[in-house]
Amino acid sequence: MAENIVRIIRSFNYYPRIDKIEGFTEGAKAIINGKECITFSSNDYLGLSRHxxxxxxxxxxxxxxxxxxxxxxxxxxxxxxxxxxxxxxxxxxxxxxxxxxxxxxxxxxxxxxxxxxxxxxxxxxxxxxxxxxxxxxxxxxxxxxxxxxxxxxxxxxxxxxxxxxxxxxxxxxxxxxxxxxxxxxxxxxxxxxxxxxxxxxxxxxxxxxxxxxxxxxxxxxxxxxxxxxxxxxxxxxxxxxxxxxxxxxxxxxxxxxxxxxxxxxxxxxxxxxxxxxxxxxxxxxxxxxxxxxxxxxxxxxxxxxxEPWRRQRLIAISEKVRKNLTSLGFNIFGSTTQIVPVGFENEVKAKKAAEMLMDDGIFAPPYYYPAVGQDEAMVRVNLTAIHTDEEIEKLLNSLENIGQKLGII
Ligand SMILES: Cc1ncc(COP(=O)(O)O)c(C=O)c1O
Missing domain, CATH: 3.40.640.10 (Type I PLP-dependent aspartate aminotransferase-like (Major domain))
Known part of the structure; x- marks a missing residue:
């Protein structure tokens, strides 16, 4: 029974891609599926886990x-x-x-x-x-x-x-x-x-x-x-x-x-x-x-x-990312925190957006039904205190390009 379910889920292209982190290089950068990427998916919000x-x-x-x-x-x-x-x-x-x-x-x-x-x-x-x-x-x-x-x-x-x-x-x-x-x-x-x-x-x-x-x-x-x-x-x-x-x-x-x-x-x-x-x-x-x-x-x-600077920086960069994405025309689902969901209309576009981000060296997985509502397909961006200003700029530029290519903004 279980095997049958998983085969059907796979055939409808609903099975999630499970990416493998092979190690961290520096700050928020990691080797994922053999490639160095900036991770925008971790809950290690203050960047403490490797302190x-x-x-x-x-x-x-x-x-x-x-x-x-x-x-x-x-x-x-x-x-x-x-x-x-x-x-x-x-x-x-x-x-x-x-x-x-x-x-x-x-x-x-x-x-x-x-x-x-x-x-x-x-x-x-x-x-x-x-x-x-x-x-x-x-x-x-x-x-x-x-x-x-x-x-x-x-x-x-x-x-x-x-x-x-x-x-x-x-x-x-x-x-x-x-x-x-x-x-x-x-x-x-x-x-x-x-x-x-x-x-x-x-x-x-x-x-x-x-x-x-x-x-x-x-x-x-x-x-x-x-x-x-x-x-x-x-x-x-x-x-x-x-x-x-x-x-x-x-x-x-x-x-x-x-x-x-x-x-x-x-x-x-x-x-x-x-x-x-x-x-x-x-x-x-x-x-x-x-x-x-x-x-x-x-x-x-x-x-x-x-080190209060960690939470202060996190709050500041989160606000910057939310403001920029909103003014670009993205739906960020009313987020007011370091968790910034970026709406991509449906699971096909959300998956595509995550793939395109990965091509740009950015790791932020897609979420779609049943993880979120049917009309809420998204790429979730998690910010951390250890993201650099350059990494934030890269994320924003990449999302802008992808949003335009996929007709979201
Ligand atoms: C609100 C909430 N509670 C509990 C948990 C589970 O915590 P843990 O990962 O420590 O088991 C999560 C995980 O994402 C969560 O979001």
Whole structure:
């Protein structure tokens, strides 16, 4: 069956090209499929992943603790670097505690079901069957463009016959969210959104979301994967940018993007983290992140503090690219961030545009249905702090030529 599906997808030319990065040469330049290209596709937004201090920290910790951690956090996999990293994230985010996962994906699919239901809730109800708070049903309100890991996390809340109603609100549409919350009779309401949407580069209006959620006594869960380390005066993310950090109950993020490493986290109260330590299944049943990565991430947080020029440059060049592409006549889907999608009308043109970019030595893959809406075929440009001015000029010139040749602008 699977073979048949893939053959049909290939025959319709829908199977994505998976390009191979053979190594990095300098800055954002890499050898891809045998050719040196400037990568405009990486989530290493601050250019930290190959920072010498991070590499040194990873090597030193790997020598001490080994390549693999050898266990899950509840068995042999809690090592000093994991605890140091959690303390460092809590200090960075200004929360009482933090908890790390081996990936942002694993954070969402572990936290979400643990928050909504789970075995521990059943256990506590067996001691205290009248516990009003636990008996109250929960309803989830999720943005339609939320990341796949959030959607999968929500699906897992239904495990064991748990019935959790889910309402989907239109992307960033607070009037729609308000109307849905108004209709809800659930005692617990959880609003869930990305901080920055990963394909369209738009920010969730957290300031308005907080106002709406307050009206209905709803809590907010934000996955700030593409914003932590970048936005806000100290780079603490979308909630800092909007000045609403204290109003977001669940601040989740990834360590795999601006932090230049690998992992996911939640920054919150000690009690909530302690609860998740024994309730989030991806924490309990998954081998913890290697100590080398954990120590490198501690350095990444220092670098984010010590080198604000990285996020300042990223924000400045992103603004320049967005402005230039818009004035050339491209649709950039309302992006206001370092993720700049460039509309190419349909998947044939988007694929062609990506090929033409590659011919010019620029790596920026195409995205098309079902990854994005049917009328949203795009080439996604991800900017990083280490792109040079010349590389940005080359990108803009190349996109202008390609846009004209393909009749987009
Ligand atoms: C919003 C969001 N959450 C979570 C993830 C997954 O994070 P990770 O790559 O660390 O597993 C991504 C990845 O792109 C994302 O965009």
């Amino acid at each position: 010498p201090r991070m590499i040194e920290a990873a090597i030193e910790a790997t020598r001490l603790f080994g390549v693999g951690s050898g266990g899950s956090r509840l068995t042999a996999g809690t090592q000093a670097p994991h605890c140091l990293l959690e303390a460092k994230i809590a200090e960075f985010k200004g929360t009482e505690d933090a908890m790390v996962f081996s990936a942002g994906y694993l954070a969402n699919i572990g936290i979400m079901p643990a928050l909504i239901g789970g075995t521990l809730k059943k256990l506590v109800l067996s001691f205290d069957p009248q516990n009003k708070e636990l008996l109250e049903p929960t309803e989830i309100f999720v943005d339609q463009l939320a990341h796949a890991s959030i959607i999968d996390g929500i699906s897992l809340t239904a495990k064991g016959g748990n019935k959790v109603p889910v309402q989907i609100f239109k992307n960033r549409d607070m009037a729609h969210l308000e109307a849905l919350l108004e209709d809800s009779t659930a005692g617990n309401k959880l609003v869930v959104s990305d901080g920055v949407f990963s394909l369209h580069g738009r920010m969730a209006p957290l300031d308005q979301m907080v106002q709406v959620a307050k009206k209905f006594n709803a809590e907010i869960y934000v996955d700030d994967a593409h914003s932590t380390g970048i936005f806000g005066e100290n780079g603490r993310g979308t909630a800092e940018f909007y000045g609403v950090e204290n109003e977001i109950a669940f601040q989740v993020g990834t360590l795999s993007k601006a932090f230049g490493g690998q992992g996911g986290f939640i920054a919150s109260s000690k009690d909530l983290c302690d609860y998740l330590r024994v309730a989030a299944r991806t924490h309990m049943f998954q081998t913890s992140m290697p100590a080398g990565i954990a120590m490198a991430l501690i350095v990444a947080i220092d670098l984010i503090k010590e």
